[in-house]
Amino acid sequence: MAIHLADYEEVAGRETIEELRVLADKVRGRRLQNINSTPVGGGVAEILTRLLPLLRELGIDATWDVIKGDQAFFNVTKAFHNALHGNKETITAGMLEAYRATTQANLEQMNIRGDVVIVHDPQPAGMVELRRSMGRQWVWRCHIDVSNPDRQVWEFLEPYVNQYDAAIFSxxxxxxxxxxAQYMVAPSIDPLADKNRALSPDFVNEVLARYEVDPERPVVTQISRFDRLKDPLGVIAAYRMVKRRHDCQLVLAGGGASDDPEGELVLREVQEAAAGDRDIHILLLPPFSDLEINALVRGSTVVMQKSIREGFGLTVSEALWKKKPVIGGAVGGIKLQVIHGITGFLVHSAEGAARRLAQLLDDPQLRTELGENGHSHVKQNFLLTRHVKDYILVMLALDHxxxxxxxxx
Amino acid sequence: MNHQEPFVFYTERRLVALTGMRARTLAQLVGHLGEISGSSIFYHTHQMYLAHHFETPVFSNDFALWVGGALQQEALGEKLAAVDLLSFTSIRQLREEIIRVIERHMAAGGWQDRECPPGDEFHFCRSKSFIMPTGLEARDPDEFFEILPRVSNLSLFFHFFESRLRLGHATNDFSEWLAGRGETGLAQAIDEADPYIMTLDQFKQRIIMIGKSRS
Structure with a gap:
């Protein structure tokens, strides 16, 4: 069933939707063309799938095109992606040429209809070459962290980036x-998506029971891939420190990727660390488990996101939206979501996490207070409706x- | 402002612009403070009033929080937090005062300019503000206070912070208009209320109470 703008009134507030209608009037009828590199899978495709219907309902002619590329091109852009994150990659002259050739082929085929063209991430960044002959307003929407990029790749991409009217970072x-010009548009969560929508207590309990988690006892949960940067072993260490005096269960739940040997290794380490403790539940969830993840978080007492390094870390907003206090590593976007002592606690070590976890397990009133604050913080700053508003403001900013x-x- | 004209309630929406400028040390911070645009100073001294809506606010400006937190120079952090935003009517004055507080601290000695931990750098942002009428207008003070409960926090933010500091008005827009209508007592009472020590919700209630004291 299609979701409409009015459906967001109940969760985001009527005034928020009214505000969007007023602002959208200023750009009504304008054509907003998005270009990215994949129609499905990945965060960009997901956000476009959710944003575009709302923009259209607001009278903005929002469209979405996908560039074409072969496996060789996507191998190059994968290497670019890693290098832009600061990892060492070998980039050959042939790889740069493959990028240029695919860009050229797309330049010849792409129909540019937008008054404003938003190009997402490095893969299609070269499409801006059309600006010289066609005009229009061009925006590079960069979803990844390019603050410490590999110099070679950045120097290759920078001449493209500098041709845009503006860039957007998260x-x-x-x-x-x-x-x-550079603008900030933070990522957002969709409060009506399966991962976030309200669930009946019966369903939540049913999911907990399915994974043999006792709903009558405190549950501490971290939702994340089995990746060292998410520090699952640190979470287990914190749990063990707390467990001596506070009864609780630990849920570590995440998806697995069959092509990620590192992930399998980390999962094995986590399983070994948890061996012999029936209160630790390591859940390797299949794809499309959004409702189960939603239920696990809703059934939790405290949520952890004890990352050592993080991009934005939207799992934090997903938990705060469900009124759960979050203990998060003081890194990346977690610092924008967890306001220390107000929506949760920022920590730097397993010991710090353990101390805060004990405090929260011991104090239901504090949990409620932080949970309410967290919900309000996300409502104000990290919902899809705010994302829609920011895109409209970017369109207006381009004119000034x-x-x-x-x-x- | 023509004081025989009705009071037009404006509101604003804000887009955060990024500068790419960052500081790792106090020396870098103060260096950038002298160069960055006024809208960056405004953003870092006011953004928390819009971003947070909690019962018990801990308001401070971003410079104070970063110096006290990432650089662990708590004494300077406190001094920066104590900069009285209400005593300035221009960004220029505010910028000079922030720089003066930091430079005085640096000149006093007894501190080391250490680098913040990686990932804790100060990132300079700017505020790009879009101002528009709300459609609410008051022809006289009675109507003004009648409308006030329906006015949003964003509107209040514009008339008290943005208008005064960025558009260079001597006082807030409410006081200026009321004074023009002969309501000097009310104008003064509102002018003396400090919007920087409470949430915008609480501040609105304060002004509504001031209005009630009139009748």
Whole structure:
């Protein structure tokens, strides 16, 4: 069943939806064309799938095109992606040529209809070459952290990036010093998606029972891939420190990727660390388990996201939205979501996590207070409706590149 | 503002612009403070009033929080948090005061300019503000206070912070208009209320109470 703007009134607030209608009136009828590299899978495709219907309902002619590329091209862009994250990759002249050739083929085939063209991530970044001949307003929406990129790859991409009218990054830490305008648009969660929508207590209990988690006893949960950067072993260590005096169960749940040998190794280590403790539940969830993940978080007492390194870490907002206090590693976007002592606690070690976990398990009133604050923080800052608003404001900002105060009638 | 004209309630929406400039040390922070745009100073001294809506706010400006937290220079953090935003009517004055507080601290000695931990750098942002009428207008003070409960926090933010500091008005828009209507007592009472020590919800209630004291 299609979701409409009005459906968000109940969760995001009527005034939020009214605000979107007022703002959208200022860009009504404008054509907003998105270009990315994949129609399904991955965060960008997911967010476009959710954003576009709402933008269209607001009277913005939002469309979405996907560039074409062969496996060789995507191997190159995968290497770019890793190098932009600061990892060492060998980039050959042939790889750069493959990128240029695929870009050229797409330049010849792509029909540019947008008054504003938003190009997502590095894969299609070269599409901006059309700006010279076609005009229009071009925006590079970078979803990844390029603050410490491999120089070779960045120097290859930068001449493309600098041709745009503006760039958008997810948080200030991800930005670069560029000669073009840069805006921040944080990621968002969809409160009506299966991963976040309200669930009946019966369903929550049924899911807990399915995984042999006792709903009558405290549950501590971390939802994440089995990846060292998410520090699952640190979470187990914190749980063990707390468990001596506080009864609780630990759920570590995440998806697995069959092509990720590192992930399998980490999963084995986690299973070994948890061996012999019936209160630790290691759940390797299949794809499309959004409802189960939702239920596990809703059935939790405290949620952890004890990452050592993190991009934005939207799992934190997903937990805060469900009014769960979050103990998070003080890294990346977690710091924007967990406000220390107000929506949860930021920690730097397993010991720190254990101390805060004991405090929260011991104090139901504190849990309620932080949970309410967290919900309100996400409602204000990290819902899909805010994302829609920011895209409209970016469209307006493009018309006023040199003004910091813009008067709209 | 023509004081015989009705009071037009404006509101604003904000897009965060990024500069790519960052500081790892106090020396870098103060260096950038002298160069960055006024809208960056405004953003880092005011963004928390819009971003957070909690019962018990811990308001401080971003500079104070970073110096006290990432650089662990708590004394300077406290001094920066104590900069009285209400005593300035321009960003220029505010910028000079923040720089003066830091430079005085640096000159006093007894501190080391250490680097913040990786990942804790200060990132300079700017505020790009879109101002628009709400459609609410008051022809006289009675109507003004009648409308006030329906006015959003964003509207309040514009008339008290943005208008005064960025558009260079001598006081907040409410006081200026009321004074023009001969309501000097009310204008003064609102002018003396400090919006920086409470949430915008609480501040609105304070002004509503001031209005009630009139009748």
């Amino acid at each position: 948080m200030p830490d991800f930005a670069q010093q560029l000669p073009i 590149p040199n003004e910091d105060i813009i008067r709209l009638s």
